[in-house]
Amino acid sequence: MSLLSVVFTLSAHVLGSLLFVLFVAFLGYCAYLHYVHLKYDHIPGPPRESFFFGHSLIVWRTMKNDDLTHDVFLKWAERYGSVYKINVLHHVLIFVSSPETIKEVLMSSKYTKDMFLHKRLFSMFGQRFLGNGLVTARDYDQWHKQRRIIEPAFSSLYLRSLMGTFNEQAEKLMTKLADIADKKSEARMLELVNRVTLGVIVKVAFGMDIELLENASSPFPDAIETCLKGMVHNIRNALFQFDPRNWAFVEEVRAACKLLRSTGAEWIRDRKSAVQSGGDVPKDILTQIIKSAGKEERMTKEDEEFMLDNFVTFFIAGQETTANQLAFCIMELARHPDMQEKAQKEVDDVIGMKREISYEDLGQLVYLSQVLKETLRIYPTAPGTSRDFVNDIVIDGIHVPAGAICILSSYVSSRLERFFKNPLEFNPDRFHPDAPKPYYCYFPFSLGPRSCVGKNFAQMEAKLVMAKLLQRFDFALTPGQSFEIRDVGTLRPKGGVVCAVTHRKHCGP
Template identity: 70%
Template sequence: MAIFHFSLSSTAMFVLFLIFIAFLGYCLYVKYTHMKYDHIPGPPRDNFLLGHSPTFLRIMKKGDLVHDKFLEWAETYGPAYRIHVLHYVLVFVTCPEATKEILMSPKYPKDKFLCNSLFNLFGQRFLGTGLVTARDHDHWYKQRRIMDPAFSSLYLRGLMGTFNERAEKLMIKLTDVADNKTETSMLKLVNFVTLDVIAKVAFGVDLDQQKNKSLFPKAIETCLKGMVYSIRDTFFQFNPKNRPFIREVRDACRLLRTTGAQWIHDRKVAIQNGDDVPKDILTQIIKTAGKEESMTTEDEEVMLDNFVTFFIAGQETTANQLAFCIMELGRHPDILEKVKKEVDDVIGMKQEISYDDLGQLVYLSQVLKETLRIYATAPGTSRDVLEDIVIDGIHIPGGFTCAFMSYVTGRMEKFFKDPLKFDPDRFHPDAPKPYYCYFPFALGPRSCLGQNFAQMEAKVVMAKLLQRFDFTLVPGQTFDLQDTGTLRPKSGVMCSVRHRKS
């Protein structure tokens, strides 16, 4: 028995010794990365191993915005500064030349850490290897090429009827609000309409969120919140207090993917039966898989990856842009009157807004662009840089991640005079175009496929709203931002709404 006890103790001690050696080796590797990149300016680390991660967690716990810290550091440390989290090195770049070089080239892959974090959330598959998270260029290009027809200008013209129809449902709801003289959250209402639009236009499904309260908005919000914690808090899932929330995130992911599987199945059956089906995103997703000689389980999962990607991306950021736009117009009556006059001149009393009408709403376009400058709802993007590179005169060894934050560059005085002033004339057709410092939809080959779709939808909704209603912000609310992966107005943009007088 004593011999057995001695043997067991020796085994345990040997295992502990191996763990210690592995930990020591990891610490040496972290020290090596510090030495390799510490010539780059940057804030002091909070912790040898955790790097700057504790700063992010303190900001999140206070309900503040981590992107404001990135802005502060950019103004303090210059156009290229580094931060550390464990052995990962991120270089935040505001240099337009480097932004152009890296984002416009296909040779810099998407950020491996981020894509792996979005592949699944706490063990439940989330975005997988869909269009946004595919790192392999050939895999991404194949998906993008097949999706392109669903976003062509010809196809988008054909969506005007649906954009009008869904926006009308919002107008009916706003009529009730105005008649009853109640206050309402504009963020909540525009969330409903953008979810209706993406469900109908992309997947051929009638949700009618204004009448039927579905679980989707909550599921999307939960997934995005889980995404933020999984990326910024290395040990989040190991804290027992977080288990109930982690279960919620997994359930939300399953809801979205189960729904997608059912909608895909129904469309496949319609195609097999020879029914007329729209050339929408859902049909394109099925066509992507149809290019394969035989369907594998992974092919089926990639179809669901793209379903979840488009379902979330097509709803969340557009709703937030609309809410921020309403918020800023409510704060600037002079701009509100100017954009109303343009809508009156172009649209008049028409109920159906045409594709050609959108092209004449020039000032409204400027308002929407200026909204995204100050409130980049998708605040940034990142790329892995595997080879040595020189950024703003600093030689940086390969093997790091480059982060580009449109939120940060959009709020810097060096790029935009008086950056916190809401001034749509910055985007006047004759004004100089921002040089690689304004990219709310990213840039280059991996830029957002749905940006024209999103801006058409935003224009239709805003034009109808401005045509028919006056709105004022409810006093006392904050204008703070909430970080849920995307940025949204924390207050919900509470408004009093009333009918416009003819």
């Protein structure tokens, strides 16, 4: 027998063995899928479209049509009740809108962030993204150490000291809007508030000034946008990066992640050197974090990486969600001129013509607080959170075996008729001080120990920007405006909130 024949025979044997192993693995996976289906099929839920892909095809189709997947989840909650399941390959997702279970899961530290989402946020397409920062850390001790280091930077006492910087950055938006009003041109409010909130987080948190309202060529807004788009695809389509048609975009996402992390590494390194040398450093959140970390008994190289993870987290979450809340708030006040007028009157009564708004002033803007809370009810910019069910649990009489992923959707809960009468109606009086408080069905910043550390920061910023806007301008939506929502991981107005902006009579040019 020739050498070529031997090689050919061996190759055929190897190929045959490989095919046999793959066939056995395929049968094993089919058997496991069948077992998973049997384990959870007593739980209500929509019918699967595919034995293998479960409900993934519905989600992919919704995304391809540029429709909102959260509306699909809401429709299923209305049909199947407070607990229902969907299948994504071999994963089982349990959507819960039972207030008692929401309370139990979010108020306890025993329910860890789920591994499915953790893996897809830790890195994107092989490039580290949020890593093990505050949002993604699953280990309680690891998370608690970071929270302990970061929390002082978001205390009310420290945030009060930043009011001057909040005012300074918000004034840049007012100057830009005054110019737009003078020229009688259209204002793309989502884009403008995106840039000002990014400017705020960069200045207030990291002591840098990148003049985003004037510098349209800055790479940061595009990098954040690219990361958010990549995040959605990475979470909802496990096969996305393997499609050659997506490879160019995948590389863009990797480059955007690298830009944010390399920028963060440089800023943190420079600031640490300045702190250690006793130099003059800004009294910002980054300085607070570095000083708090210095008080820890032991800081490892991994802790340094966590600091960078949190830089990226703050960079994205610290501006994107607040910008979207502002844009939705502007959209709704423009749709309801009577509410806009009522909010303006309150601002006039509390602030008058002052340019420097104080922390005490913000506390007196009660109606504006109601407007902002109602904005987050109907448009929760961070639409939900998730946990692992590591133990069996009974939800409203339905037994849920361990091993499933628990999905808690603020978007769904906030739009259910059983919790809010006429839920799609924008009604700030729901949050009047004398109105009954929502019972564990309203959680735009999550709840419990893992609630958003930057909640007070975000709400101070949103209220101050809106107060200045209402103080000086009237705004109306341009005709043909879309009120649809776009999902980029966070929720934002699809139409961009294009407005005609005019000076109020007492604030003319």
